[in-house]
Amino acid sequence: MKQEKVYPQYFTFVALGLYILLFIIPSVIGMYYSFTNWNRYSSEIKFIGLENYRTIFSSGGNYISYIYNTLKFTVISNVVKIIPALFLAILLSENLRGENIHRAILFFPAILSYLVIGLIFRSILHPQMGLINNVLRVLGLDFMAKSWLVDPKWVWPSIYTVDAWRGVGYVMTIFIAGLHSIPKYYYEAADIDGAGFFPKLIYITIPMLKPAITINLVFGITYGLRVFDIIFVLTNGGPGRMTEVINTAVFKEFALGTYGIGTALSTILFMFMGLISIILVRLMSRREIGL
Amino acid sequence: MNFNQRIAYKIIKQIIACILSGIVIIPFLVILVNSFKTESEAALMDLSLPNSFRWENYSVAIERGKLITSFFNSSLYSVTSTIISVIINAMAAFVLSRRRTRLNQFLYFFMILGIMLPTNYIALIKVMQILHLLNTRIGIILLYTAINVPFGTFILYGFVETIPRELDEAGVIDGANPIQLFFRIVFPLLKPAIVTVALLTFMGIWNDFMLPLYVLNRASHWPMTLAVYNFFGQYQSEWNLIFADIVLTCLPVFVVYLLGQKWIVSGMIAGAIKG
Numbered sequence: 001m002k003q004e005k006v007y008p009q010y011f012t013f014v015a016l017g018l019y020i021l022l023f024i025i026p027s028v029i030g031m032y033y034s035f036t037n038w039n040r041y042s043s044e045i046k047f048i049g050l051e052n053y054r055t056i057f058s059s060g061g062n063y064i065s066y067i068y069n070t071l072k073f074t075v076i077s078n079v080v081k082i083i084p085a086l087f088l089a090i091l092l093s094e095n096l097r098g099e100n101i102h103r104a105i106l107f108f109p110a111i112l113s114y115l116v117i118g119l120i121f122r123s124i125l126h127p128q129m130g131l132i133n134n135v136l137r138v139l140g141l142d143f144m145a146k147s148w149l150v151d152p153k154w155v156w157p158s159i160y161t162v163d164a165w166r167g168v169g170y171v172m173t174i175f176i177a178g179l180h181s182i183p184k185y186y187y188e189a190a191d192i193d194g195a196g197f198f199p200k201l202i203y204i205t206i207p208m209l210k211p212a213i214t215i216n217l218v219f220g221i222t223y224g225l226r227v228f229d230i231i232f233v234l235t236n237g238g239p240g241r242m243t244e245v246i247n248t249a250v251f252k253e254f255a256l257g258t259y260g261i262g263t264a265l266s267t268i269l270f271m272f273m274g275l276i277s278i279i280l281v282r283l284m285s286r287r288e289i290g291l
Numbered sequence: 292m293n294f295n296q297r298i299a300y301k302i303i304k305q306i307i308a309c310i311l312s313g314i315v316i317i318p319f320l321v322i323l324v325n326s327f328k329t330e331s332e333a334a335l336m337d338l339s340l341p342n343s344f345r346w347e348n349y350s351v352a353i354e355r356g357k358l359i360t361s362f363f364n365s366s367l368y369s370v371t372s373t374i375i376s377v378i379i380n381a382m383a384a385f386v387l388s389r390r391r392t393r394l395n396q397f398l399y400f401f402m403i404l405g406i407m408l409p410t411n412y413i414a415l416i417k418v419m420q421i422l423h424l425l426n427t428r429i430g431i432i433l434l435y436t437a438i439n440v441p442f443g444t445f446i447l448y449g450f451v452e453t454i455p456r457e458l459d460e461a462g463v464i465d466g467a468n469p470i471q472l473f474f475r476i477v478f479p480l481l482k483p484a485i486v487t488v489a490l491l492t493f494m495g496i497w498n499d500f501m502l503p504l505y506v507l508n509r510a511s512h513w514p515m516t517l518a519v520y521n522f523f524g525q526y527q528s529e530w531n532l533i534f535a536d537i538v539l540t541c542l543p544v545f546v547v548y549l550l551g552q553k554w555i556v557s558g559m560i561a562g563a564i565k566g
Contacts, residue, residue: 006459007390008469015376015383015440016398022418022437023405030414088311096304105312107556111548113498115516116540119523120318123336123530131321131336165315173556222407229500233520247501250412254505259413266411277407281400 027270034264040257052264062241063249063261067268070245073159073231074224080160081167082216088168089175090205103176106169114166118233121162125149150239159243163230167223171216178212179205218280225273326534333531345531352535355526360511361518365543367428368514369496372435377489379436380443381481385473387444388451389459399448405441412505419506426509434502439492450484451477483554490551497544515540 034052038045056063088106092099109117124131125148133145148158186204195203206213228247231237237244237252244252246269253262317338325333326348328341353359387399415434416425424430454477462472478485500516507513513521519540526532548555 003390006463006469006472007386009386011382011386011469011473012395012398014379015444016402018379018433018437019402019405019440021422022415022434023408023410023440026415026418027408027411029417030411033414033417091304091308094304096301096308098305099308102308102312104552105315108548109315111494111498111544111555112541113500113516113544115498115500115520116537119519119533119537120322122523123533124318124321126336129334129336129528129530131318134336165318169315218407226409247409251504254413254416262413263411266409266413269409270411273407273409274404277404280407281404 027267030263030270031267033260034267036260038259038263040259048260052260053268055261056264056268062244063265065241066244066246066249066265069243070225070227070247070269073227073245074221076156077160077163077167077224077227078217078220080164081171081220082213084164085168085171085216086175086209088172089179090201092172093176093179103169103173107173108169109166110170110173112166114229115233117162117166118230121158121165122149122234125158149235152239152242155235155239155243159231159234162234166230171220174212174216175209178209182208221276222273225269322534322537325530326538328531330529330531333534334528336530348531348535349539352522352532352539355532356518356522356536357510357513358515358518358536358539361513361515362543364428364512365497365514365516368431368435369493371432372439372496373489373492375432376436376439376443376492377485380440380488381447381478381485382473383440384444384447385451385477388448389456399444403441403445405438406445410438412501416505425506426512428512431503431506431512434506435496435499438502439495443488443492446488447481447484450481454480486551487554487557490547490555494544494547494555497547515543 033045035047035049036045037048037051055061056067092103092106096102123129125133127133127145127147127150130148132148136142136145146154148154182205186208187200190200190204226247227245228251231243231245231248232251235243237248246265250262250265253259253265320338321336324338324340325336327344327346328348329345332341383402387395387402419425419430419434422430424433458476458480459472462476467475497514498516499514500520503512503514503517507517510521519536522536523533
C-alpha cells in the first residue's frame with residue numbers, strides 16, 4: 001500500500017494554508033511592523049529600528065506596567081482558581097448528596113462568554129444600583145459598599161473574583177476527572193496507616209493529580225497572558241490605566257492609530273508565549289512517550 | 292471519627308456546597324427576574340418577583356438591540372466556520388497522524404503551537420485588508436476557521452490513532468480513493484470526537500468578542516456579543532432591557548449546552564487529559 005497515495009499530503013493543505021495565512025503571517029509581518037513607525041496619520045512607513053521597543057521599556061511610559069499587570073494577572077488569577085478548585089473537586093467527589101447538581105451548577109458559567117459575564121457583573125457591582133451594594137446597605141453595612149470597579153484598592157480583587165467565579169468550575173471539572181483515575185486502595189492503605197486529610201492530600205492526591213494540574217496550568221497561563229475580554233468589559237483598563245494589560249493596551253494603540261507600538265507589544269507577547277509553548281509542547285510530548 | 296462526627300462533617304460539607312452553588316446561581320436569578328420588571332422596579336436590582344411579568348421587555352430589546360440581525364450573524368459565523376473547520380481539521384489530522392514522516396511531525400508540532408500563541412491583531416487587519424476580507428462576513432468566517440485549526444487538529448489527531456489502520460487497508464482493497472476512504476469510512480468513525488470539537492468550536496465562536504471588535508466595524512455585520520455590548524452602553528440604567536438582552540444572548544449557548552452537555556464536558560476533559 002503506497003502511503004502517499006492513501007494518505008495524500010493535499011489533505012493538510014486547506015487547514016495548513018488558512019493557519020499560515022491568517023495566523024502565522026500576521027505575527028511575522030507584525031514583527032516587521034514593530035520596527036517601523038507605522039501609524040494612521042502618515043501614508044509612509046519608515047523603518048525606525050528598536051525605537052518602539054525602547055519606548056516600551058523606557059521608564060517614562062506606562063508600558064512596563066501593562067506587561068507587569070499581565071504577568072500579575074496570570075499568576076494571581078491562576079492561584080485563586082486552582083487552589084479552591086482542588087478543594088472543591090475533593091469536596092464534590094465524596095458521594096455528597098446531589099453532588100452532580102452542584103458540579104453542573106459550578107461548571108455552568110464556563111460556557112458563557114467573558115463579555116456576558118463582564119456585563120452581568122458590571123450590573124451587580126454597580127456602585128449606586130448594583131445588587132452587592134444594595135444588599136450591604138440593607139444589612140446596615142453601608143461603609144462596606146464600595147465603587148468596586150473604580151476604587152483603586154478594590155478593582156483588582158473585583159476582577160479576580162469575577163474571573164474566578166467564571167473559571168473555578170471548569171478547573172474543578174478537570175480535577176474531578178483526575179481524581180477519578182486515582183485507585184481507591186491508595187486511600188484505603190493510607191487509612192490503615194492512620195493518615196489524616198492533609199497527609200493524604202500531599203502524599204497521594206497531589207502527586208497523582210500531576211497531569212490535571214499541568215493541564216490546568218497550561219490553560220490558565222495561556223488564558224492569563226492573552227486576557228482581554230474580561231478586563232476590557234469590567235474596567236477597560238481603568239481607573240486611569242491601573243488595570244491595563246497587554247491586549248487591552250494593544251487595542252488602545254489600535255484605536256489611537258499608533259500601529260507600530262501596538263504591533264511591538266503584540267510581538268513581545270508572541271515571543272514570550274512562543275518560548276513558553278515550545279517548552280510546554282516538548283514537555284508534554286515527552287510525557288506521552290513516558291506513558 | 293465516630294458516627295455523629297461523620298454526620299456533622301457531611302452536613303457542613305453540604306452547606307458549603309450549597310453556599311457555593313448559590314453564589315453561582317444568584318447573579319443569573321437577578322438577571323432573569325429583573326428582565327421581566329419595569330424600569331423603576333429593575334433599578335432596585337433585588338430578587339423579588341416582578342408585579343407582573345413584562346414580556347414586552349424582550350420584544351423591545353430585540354427591536355432596539357437589533358438582535359435579529361446579530362442572531363443571524365452569530366449563527367452564520369459559528370455554524371459555517373464550525374462545519375468548515377471540522378472537515379478540514381479532520382482531513383489534516385487524518386493524514387498527519389497516519390503518515391508520520393518527519394515533515395508531518397514538524398507540521399503537527401507547528402500547528403498545535405497555535406493553541407497557545409497570541410494573535411497579532413493589528414497586523415492581522417493589514418493582512419485582511421490586502422486580501423479584501425476586512426469588514427466582510429466571508430472574512431470573519433475564514434478567520435474563525437483559521438484560528439480553530441490548532442485545537443481541532445490536536446483533538447482529532449489523538450482520536451485518529453484509535454481507529455484501526457486495517458480499516459483503511461480494507462477500504463483501499465475495495466478500490467476506494469483517498470476521498471472516499473476518508474469520508475465514507477474514517478469520518479463516520481471519528482463522530483464522537485467530531486461532535487465534541489464541533490460543539491466546542493461553535494461555543495467558542497458564539498462567545499467571541501475580540502475578533503469582531505477588530506475586524507467588523509459595520510453594525511449590520513455584528514454578532515450578538517458586540518450587539519449586546521453596544522446595547523449596554525446605550526441603555527445604561529434601563530436595566531430591565533439590558534437584562535432581557537443578556538438573557539437572549541446567553542440562551543442559544545445554554546440550549547446547545549443542555550443538548551450536548553455530555554459531549555462538551557467529556558470533550559473538555561478529554562482535551563485536557565490527553566494534553
